[in-house]
Amino acid sequence: MTTKIIFDTDPGIDDAMALLFIAASPALDLLAVTTVHGNADIDTTTRNALYLKRRFGLDAPVFKGADAPLSRPRNPSPTFVHGDNGLGDVELTGHVDAAPEAKPAHQAIIDLARANPGEIVLVAVGPLTNLGLALRADPEVATLLKGVVIMGGAFGVAGKPGNVTPVAEANIHNDPEAADLVFTAPWPVTAVSLDVTTQVVMSPAYMDALEASAGPAGAFLNEISKPYAAFYGGRDGIIGCCVHDAAAVAFVIDPSLFQTRRGAVRVIPDGIATGQTLQKVEGELFGPSAWDDQPVQTITVGVDAEGLLALYARTMTARA
Ligand code: BDR
Numbered sequence: 001m002t003t004k005i006i007f008d009t010d011p012g013i014d015d016a017m018a019l020l021f022i023a024a025s026p027a028l029d030l031l032a033v034t035t036v037h038g039n040a041d042i043d044t045t046t047r048n049a050l051y052l053k054r055r056f057g058l059d060a061p062v063f064k065g066a067d068a069p070l071s072r073p074r075n076p077s078p079t080f081v082h083g084d085n086g087l088g089d090v091e092l093t094g095h096v097d098a099a100p101e102a103k104p105a106h107q108a109i110i111d112l113a114r115a116n117p118g119e120i121v122l123v124a125v126g127p128l129t130n131l132g133l134a135l136r137a138d139p140e141v142a143t144l145l146k147g148v149v150i151m152g153g154a155f156g157v158a159g160k161p162g163n164v165t166p167v168a169e170a171n172i173h174n175d176p177e178a179a180d181l182v183f184t185a186p187w188p189v190t191a192v193s194l195d196v197t198t199q200v201v202m203s204p205a206y207m208d209a210l211e212a213s214a215g216p217a218g219a220f221l222n223e224i225s226k227p228y229a230a231f232y233g234g235r236d237g238i239i240g241c242c243v244h245d246a247a248a249v250a251f252v253i254d255p256s257l258f259q260t261r262r263g264a265v266r267v268i269p270d271g272i273a274t275g276q277t278l279q280k281v282e283g284e285l286f287g288p289s290a291w292d293d294q295p296v297q298t299i300t301v302g303v304d305a306e307g308l309l310a311l312y313a314r315t316m317t318a319r320a
């Protein structure tokens, strides 16, 4: 039995890795790709989603989403991570302009949820603006999804910091208001956070092996991974690419790869800790706080990195 997926994304190098992982997985049925600002502006992330769809023969329609956060100006694009074109400035071979579907992304999320009640997992690996817009337009959408799995947040597990500030992760920092709406809505949310994604690294040797075994997708992934790895090498001394967005996909395919912790999650909206995610661990007792009466959500606190890397390689290779 396959799981129906909506993939909300800001491609993005690691977003591309995640999208091709979804497309290759026999466990997943990709119903739609919805785009959002983040790693680049919305025209660029949407162009990249359409490019990946065409180049790799994906069937799912692409819906263009929000060009800016719910209630603040958009942060500058992280061109030093994902390049000016969002895909590491590799040449987009054979690029042909194509248009997204006419419907906005948040409406597509609502309509698909209504048409498939209780069946869809929404995997969101960019700023959560489209999800926030969907909740505002139709709050019942929170009762119609099987679950929401995001790549986002940094909970300081084992002293791990954020990646855009000492306490904030990029996707949450790029729209803290939307993220807080998502965590406090009555749908089951799992945050696959930096605490685990920074523990899963695709080394240059791993990427070379993927190129050798996973056909055209493997070659493309190896190519776009090189500027991404250069960023991590220069900044963090990591040899390879952190597996952020594909880790959220891996959670849907095999949650047993992760250790989790339950509790209400809130997002700091302003000040020096803007975008920080904080969980009140279920069962711990405090005085009255902003976490009271909020839905209990799930965060990841540990990962079987080798198992995840093996799942990714096995999936990509089998589909080649
Ligand atoms: C997240 O931010 C984006 O740059 C990546 O695509 C990933 O979704 C990592 O913090």
Ligand code: CA
Pocket: 009, 010, 011, 012, 014, 015, 038, 039, 125, 126, 245
């Ligand atoms: Ca992303």
